[in-house]
Amino acid sequence: MKTSKLFVVSSIVVTVVSMLTLTVGLTLAQGSDQPQGPTGTTAVVPGAIPVQGRLTDAGGAPLNGTYNLTFRLYDVETGGIALCTDTNSVTVQNGLFSSWIDYCYNGVLWGQKIWFSVQVVGDPEMTPRQVIYPVPYALGLVPGVVISASHASPFSVKTTSSSGTALEGIASSSTGTTYGVYGATSSASGYGGYFYNNSPSSGVGVSGISLGGPGVYAGSWGTALRATSATGVAIAAEGTGRITSTAKSYIWISGNDLRPYHQSDTTIIDADVVGGAKISPGATVGPKNVMLPVTIPAELYGQEVRVSDLDIDWVGSTDFDGISAVLLRRQTGVCETASCYASILHDDTDQVCTVSAHATGCRLHFDLTANNTLSADSGVLYLTIAVNFGGGTGWVEIGGVRLTLEHD
DSSP states (O other): OOOTTEEEETTEEEEEEEEOOSSTTOOOOOOTTSOOGGGSGGGOOTTOEEEEEEEEETTSOBOOEEEEEEEEEESSSSSSOOSEEEEEEEEEBTTEEEEEEOOOOTTSOSSOOEEEEEEETTSOOOSSOEEEOSOGGGGGGSTTOOOOOOSSSOOOOOOSSSSSOSOOOOOOOSSSOOOSSOOOOOOTTOOSOOOOOOOSSOOOSOOOOOSSSOSSOOOOSSOSOOOOOSSSOSSOOOTTOOOOOOSOEEEEEEGGGOEESSTTOOOEEEEOTTSOEEEEOTTSOSOEEEEEEEOOOSEETTEEOEEEEEEEEEEESSTTSEEEEEEEEEEOSSSSSGGGEEEEEEEOOOBOOBTTTOTTOEEEEEEOOSSOBOBTTBOOEEEEEEEEOSSTTOOEEEEEEEEEEEOO
């Protein structure tokens, strides 16, 4: 005798009464003759699919004893390879038993139609297989599982009320690196995470709240964080929050801003049409000092600025017309003594860059490591460039100065 719920092998008959899963720790209804102990449902491991059945001989008489049963799930009615297989030693009392099928995790079940089979170890697999409609797919939501789909429709999570949370990810571990919600893509034009608020007047696409660290953290070899807004604010930090970045920023100061160190100096500074300035000795030759005011923010979006590099683009008319010293200081007070400044750079190396050898000029580079962090209380910089002339017709041209800004 064979039905959709009846399996016959030799002289043993197994009737599958129910398959219940979906929730770890689910309690099955049991009568007084339901088997207890290590083979009962209390022994089902988290994530396994509980199975209840009735074992009889060919005449329908219930059996007692211990049997090794193999349970399998297939995605086809006949043939094929089992999606998952589990063999358990099952204690049978008055024909009834409770067991489970394990190892059906991580993408094995995703809501598809499947077939269940039983085999008493030592005998062939019983037929026909019993069809199971999409119920055990909830195993696809066990912790650590990867939810994926190959169909055209996107995976959608929605709330059914006017307010509330559509998707919540909680990383319960307080140690190590954990992610409440993790998104990744390998597409060059894709997004690891995409959040969209379609309210035309207000609302937030992404909200990040943190009691200690960053509310939103972005790190990437390419674009770490991209935010666009048609009418509102793309990225906002409210209250005492701040927007931080470790990316470098660059500030250019035009050579046109150069001025003599003293009003009485005979130094001539002529601005050119591309942002540079040509410095000539004027009535007296020899060393001349010129100043370049530097106006930059001491903090950017709540982050202290660190000036890490100084680059000067320049060229001289001859080997005797060049830069003889570069001095960069940070103001710490309003006075003319050393107690009112901190020295960031003081270099006395003679520099030569002739226009005949370098038609487009040279770049003089300095790494800045001392006293170079600006703050809300200390941020004014002043740059002095000492130029030396070999004769009255010599000149030095300063195209511009670039400062590199970094953040911790």
